[in-house]
Amino acid sequence: MSKDLLDKGYEPKAVEQKWYAYWEKEGLFSAADSSDRTPFSIVIPPPNVTGVLHMGHALNNTMQDILCRYRRLKGGNVLWMPGTDHAGIATQNVVERKLAQQGRDRHELGREKFIEAVWKWREEYGSAIINQLKRLGASCDWERERFTMDEGLSRAVRTVFVKLFKQGLIYRGMYITNWCPRCRTALSDLEVEHEELDGHLYHIQYPLADGSGAVTVATTRPETMLGDTAVAVHPDDERYANLSCDEVILPLMDRKIPIIRDAYVDKAFGTGALKVTPAHDPNDFEIGQRQKLPSVKVIGEDGTMTDDAGRYTGLDRFACRKAVTADLKKQGLLVNMEDHKHGVGHCYRCKSIVEPNLSRQWFVDAKTLAKPAIEAVESGKTRIIPESWAKTYFDWMYNIKDWCISRQIWWGHQIPAWTCRSCDELMVAMEAPGQCVKCGQRDLIQESDVLDTWFSSALWPFSTMGWPEKTELLNTFYPTSVLVTGFDILFFWVARMMMMGIHFMGDVPFRDVYVHALVRDEEGKKMSKSKGNVIDPLNVIDQYGTDAFRFTLAAFAAQGRDIKMSERRVEGYRHFINKLWNAARFSLMHLDSGWEKIDEAHISLPDKWILSRLDEVSSKVAEALEEYRFNEAAGTAYQFVWHEFCDWYLEAVKPVLYDQAEGPSRTATMQVLWTALKDILILLHPFAPFVTEEIWEKLPGTAGSIMKAVWPQPAAYVADIRQLGQARTEMDLVMALITGIRNIRGEMNIAPSTKLDVAVASGRNSVRQTVEMHHGLISNLARLNTLQVQDNDDRSATAATAIIDDATLLVELKGVVDFGQEAQRLEKEIGKLTKELAGVDKKLSNQGFLSKAPTQVVAEVREKQTALSEKRQKLEATFQKVKSFIS
C-alpha cells in the first residue's frame, strides 16, 4: 500500500498556485531559440493593458494553452509569445477618467506629463491581465513578454512607417474620416460601430436663385445643410433637365450654391435631388472632389458648430439640428418630416455618435498590401479554419479601403514625421532630423498625431521576435504555427498582420488561423456589462477550479458555434475532475512503484483491452487537437476516462488487487493500471494541467514535472499489438453479457445484493471459451452466484432470457421474481426487435437496393437481418414458454 494517499476530494486552490509557481521557476514554459526539436509557435493576441480577463480571453487562451501543452508533450520546441497592447484610445480614456476624478484633465498636464502619467498607470495596473492569464494556467514564455510600446517594438514601428512612406504606401492628405467628437480623434472605418436608430428624413426646399421655384432635398442630418456647397441631380433626370436657373439659395445661410449633375445621385430616391456637404459626408466629399466644389466645415472637432455655421456657431451639433429644423419650419421650407430608420456610426471606444469630418490624416495604401495577403490565403500558404471565415476575409480584402492610421491622441507611437517651420518641408525618418533637408533650418516640429493601435499590433508576429534584427528566434519560429483568435478582430488584426508580415518578412505570419466563436451567456445572449449578464472567469475559477473551467470551455468549443456558458455546466466538469482524482486515489492505494515494462505474458483481458483503447483514444485526441476540434478531443478523453477506464477497467481490476495473491498476473495488472493512469494524466494534461500535475507528483515512478512527459504510445508497451485487437472482441462480448445481466436485474427489480445464477448458451466454441476463461470477471461484475456454460438451448423454465450476439443469456429467476413481469419484459423486447427487423426487411426487398448498393453494405444488412430474426425467434420461444408457465 502506498503511504502517499490522496485526500478524499480534489481541492484546486492551493494546488493551482503551487504548480504554476513551480512551472515558472523551473523554466518549463521556455522555448529554445533554436533546437533539434520540431518548432511550434503561437503569438498571443495581446490583451489591452487596461484589460480585465473576460470569457473571450479565457476561451482564446485556454485553446492556445491546450495546443502548446499538447505540442510540448509531443516533444516540440514550443514558443508561446506573450505580451500586452498599449491600446491607445482605451488606455488614454482610462487615465483621463482617473484624472477627471481628481478634477484635472490632460490639457492642464500637458502632453509630456500626461504620457508619464500613463506609463505610471501601466506600471501600477498593467500586469493585472497577465496575472489573470497565469491563473488560467497559460504556459506563456513570460521571460519574453513584450509590450507594443516597448523600446524594441517602437523601433519596429518606426522602421515600418519610414519604409512604407518611402515606398509610397503611406501618404498624408485632407480627407473625410470618421471623427469621434468625444475622443477628438479620427477613427478608421473599422472602429465605427453601426447601429440602426429611429431618425427622421427631413425634406427641405431650396428656392431657385431666380425665384422661379424650388428644389426639394432630403436629409437625415439637417444641420449639415449649413455646409452645403451644391445640390446634385442625376444627369439623365428629366425632371431637372430644363431648369430655368442653375443655382439655389441655401436657406438659413442665404448663400447661392450651384445645381450640379452627378451620376452618383439615385433618381429613384426621394425627389432625386441631393444636398452636397463635402466636409461632412463621405459620398459628398467624393462628389466635391469630382466637381471641384468648395468644402465648408460647419461641425468642429468637439462636436459644436464652427464659425462658418452662421448664427448657429457654438451650438452643439444636436442642439443645432433642433434649431435648424425649427427655423426651417418657421420659414415654411421644411415640407415634410418622415420617420426613418438608418444606420448611425458610433465610436467603438466611447459609443458617441461619429461625425464624418474633413481633416488632414495619414493613410496606408491598403489595396496594394492586400493583394499578396489575398493570394496567400487563396494558395493555402495560410489556412483559415473554419473555412467559412476565409470567405469573409476575402470579401473584406477585395473591397478594402485605405487605412486611416493617424489618431489625434497622445498615448501611442508618435508619427515619425517632421515639418520645417520655415519652408514646410515634410520629413519622415527614424529619428528627428537635425535640420531641414531642403532649406537647412533647424526649426522643425514633429507631427503630433500618434498611430492607430492596430498599426503596432499588425507587426506583432515578427516585432516580438526581434525584427528588424535578423534573430535566431525569427529564424526558428517565423512563420508561426497558428494564430488563435476571435472573429471580431479578423479585419482589425489578422488581415493587417497578413499584409505587414508578407510585406516585411516575405512570408506569411502564420500557417493556420483558427477562428473561434463567442462565449455567450446561458441564454445565448452576448455578455455585456449593461445587460448585467457577465460571468467573470476568475469567479468561476475560484468556485470550481481552473481545470474544470478549462475543460468546460474545451468541451463546448465546437467549430463555428458559439459557446453558451453557465456555472452549472462548469459544475458538471468539476465532477469529472473529481472523478479523475478519485480514480487516482483508488489506484494509488494499490500502487507503490512505477514500471518500465509490462509483463506481457501475464496480462489479463481487461489489461489488454484498456491498453488497446488507450492506444486508440490517444491517437484520436491527438488527431482532433491537430485539427482544432477541441470539443471532440475533450469529449473523447472524458468518455474514455470516465466510462471505460473508471466504469469498466477499475471495476474489473478490483478483485485482482483486493483478493488475488501476489504473483506474476497480479503484478502485470498493477503494471497496466500504472501505465494506464500515467498515460491518462498525460492525455488530460493539456486540458487540466493542474490536477494532472498534482496526481503525477503523487504517482510513484514518475520523476519531475508532467510537462516533461511524452504523449502516450501504449502500443509500445507490448510487442505483439495484434493480441490487443483480439482482446477487444472478447472484452466486447464480456461487457455485453454483463450489461445484459444487469439489464435484466434492473428491469426485474432484483436487488444488487441478490446474487444470481446464470447460464450462457452458445453453439459457438469461441463464445463458450471466452465465457469460461473470464468466468470470474463476469461473475464479479454481474454479481453472480453461479455461471454455467452450455452448448445447447436446454434451459430452466424459470429463467429470464436475453440474446447477446451468438449467446443466449439465461438468468435464473426462481424465487426471485414473478413471471408476469418477465413476460412483459420479453414482449417489450420483441416489439422493439420486430420494428427494427421490419426496416431491414424493407431494405432487402427493395430491388434497387440489392442491385445498386455496394455489395459490402448489402452483406452487412443481410447479416443484420439474420441476427435480428434469430434473436427474435429465440425470444419468441422463450416468451411462449414463460406464458405457458404463468397460465
Next chain:
RNA sequence: GGGCGGAUAGCUCAGUUGGGAGAGCACCGGCCUUACAAGCCGGGGGUCACAGGUUCAAGCCCUGUUCCGCCUACCA
C-alpha cells in the same frame, strides 16, 4: 442591400467521405457494492424546422420557405 451561421430528446448541444440517431444535464426506478452520493447500476424520451428534389438509400447533397442570431454596406 449583400453575406454567413443556426433550427436534432424537456434543456444545452455532438453527429467530416450519404448506409446503425447520440452525449451531458434534467426526469423515472434501484443501490451508502471496501476510489468517488461531486458516486454506482438500469430505464423512458426524437416526423432530425417546413415543402419539394437528387439517390437503391438523406439529419447529412440540391432548391425554395419560415423563424432566430451574427457580420458587413456610401443611398441622402
